[in-house]
Amino acid sequence: MTSSMPSPTDNNALKDAANRHLFVGMTNAAQLAEEGGPLVMESAEGIHVTAMDGKKYIDGISGMYFRNVGHGREEIAKAIYDQLSRVSMNVYAGATPATIQLATKIANLTPGDLTRTFFCQGGSEANESSLKMAQAYHVRRGDRGRYKVISRKGSYHGSTYGTMWLGGHPGFPRIDYQPKPANVITVPAPHYYHDEFGSKSPEECGERAAKAIEEAILFEGPESVSAVIGEPISQPMGGVVPPSNYWPMVREICDKYGVLLIFDEVITGFGRLGTWFGANYVGVTPDIMSFAKGITSGYFPVGGSIATAQVADVFAGGPEKTWSHMYTYSAHPGGAAAALKNLEIVERENLVENARARGEQMHERLEEMKEKHPMIGDVRGVGLIQGMEFVKNRETKEHFDASMRVNARLTEKFIERGIWIRVPAYIIPLAPPLIINADQVDELCTAVDESITEVEQELGV
Ligand SMILES: Cc1ncc(COP(=O)(O)O)c(C=O)c1O
The missing domain is CATH 3.40.640.10 (Type I PLP-dependent aspartate aminotransferase-like (Major domain))
Incomplete structure (x- = not known):
């Protein structure tokens, strides 16, 4: 098969070529194409990644739990x-x-x-x-x-x-x-x-x-x-x-x-x-x-x-x-x-100590969210591996039916607010780079909080 080479600055051509020629790990090609293709990164700095369309996101899971010292070093x-x-x-x-x-x-x-x-x-x-x-x-x-x-x-x-x-x-x-x-x-x-x-x-x-x-x-x-x-x-x-x-x-x-x-x-x-x-x-x-x-x-x-x-x-x-x-x-x-x-x-940069302090701050915010969102069944984690499990029923711990697309809805709300976390199944993972500061933890948590509020409203929770 021959295809024309996409220009490295043409977002649409790159996504189009990716949809045809690239296995993007653990994702479904048709679904990804429907969503407009993978996020193609243009640059990254600190805790942020910037996509080819200019949109900037907080990298909420450090790439895939690895970008500890942040981007652009x-x-x-x-x-x-x-x-x-x-x-x-x-x-x-x-x-x-x-x-x-x-x-x-x-x-x-x-x-x-x-x-x-x-x-x-x-x-x-x-x-x-x-x-x-x-x-x-x-x-x-x-x-x-x-x-x-x-x-x-x-x-x-x-x-x-x-x-x-x-x-x-x-x-x-x-x-x-x-x-x-x-x-x-x-x-x-x-x-x-x-x-x-x-x-x-x-x-x-x-x-x-x-x-x-x-x-x-x-x-x-x-x-x-x-x-x-x-x-x-x-x-x-x-x-x-x-x-x-x-x-x-x-x-x-x-x-x-x-x-x-x-x-x-x-x-x-x-x-x-x-x-x-x-x-x-x-x-x-x-x-x-x-x-x-x-x-x-x-x-x-x-x-x-x-x-x-x-x-x-x-x-x-x-x-x-x-x-x-x-x-x-x-x-x-x-x-x-x-x-x-x-x-x-x-x-x-004392990043081990920072991970501890920011982890405690984040965990506190997540616990506060649990108080007000019935959808959050459990908050857990230590340092900068935090997670929230969302449930339909706190007593039975039953999860939402997949047809309700709760994880996709949350992912979409995060994207709207400039947070890059793809939500798998029924867990929201939070694991930003270890350089994250207190204001950025607040910003990330506020965006997560607002997203959950909107999803709860849509679902009538
Ligand atoms: C705990 C753990 N072990 C092993 C692996 C596999 O690592 P890799 O994807 O670099 O092969 C991962 C990847 O996410 C992981 O989280």
Whole structure:
């Protein structure tokens, strides 16, 4: 098929070409075409993105939970340029100064004795690497049968073949990719608002959700279980914060049965929760931590898996200890330069502290909204991962019928008010860049508040 090349300044021609030639991830092409095509960005600065038609939006979910230091950071672009002008690749069996410095920096920032990093390009690859590392760890120690992985409902760990069946939530159906692999075990999430155990308190929910992991390990046979994987705070269901007893109990259970604990910190890593890592927030150190997104704020695709010395050391010694795993572009120096500069900005501008303070401010505003909007069933989150769940009935927690288009209506109201948040199913996610200031939090929350008022009026709520 031949098509004329769209001019980079012609919004309509670009949208038209995108509708014909581009898969826009997780969206339906016909639906997107009906809406006028994808938002084609012309520029971005601070917490704002500007579309080709000149309309400016607050980036309410930081691209996709990654743009921590905000848009338009020329110093990161320059760091990448300078690096690529000097050394622009990695050789087989080699490393570059920037990558070695970055690995050192991450070992220093992460809690406990997390110490050795394998670098890749994104979150799915990071989790793939963590899962492979866990299984290989057991094999090196003589446990060849440990291949099963326990994950929790509601989580998302990636879209590759090895990660897509972990967790699971309505926004990521896997109907095209049957069957579920035999090594994937799924347990309930520690989600008190939708507690599956009939718990009377958050502590009971935390305990029962942790015990569900122990029961799964015993049911499957501990000698067959490699790892438990979870996000310290889970984003897909809207900032689900587990009861505080949950992760310490899971840590103990993993230790009791020789199962490795993998934290997926692809979103929570590098400051978003108001702590450097989710591990700091929940007070538990995993054996392996996956990260991506916030490491470079998305200025260069970088992910990685950092392991404790105890895990990493099983791959040291004779050639039979080698961990057979790599990607061509692992440890790219351009990514390392971007990450080092990005982390320098996070520290220089106290963005971890800002995420904590602005998160508290935002959470308070969301709680106030819940007081006045019957449609809001729950408000949850920590730092700059906040979420609101909207329901038809607060008692039963029943959701609106899809035909009422509540999520589409909210998305449209947000767009009218210059907020870029596409509302999935029945959760409003709020996760702006960590540089957001107090006035901007107010502006964002006021726009969300007004949008909900209008939708409630339309629906007669
Ligand atoms: C918690 C979590 N893990 C893994 C991933 C997958 O990351 P990527 O899309 O970079 O492969 C995501 C992506 O949103 C995520 O949120």
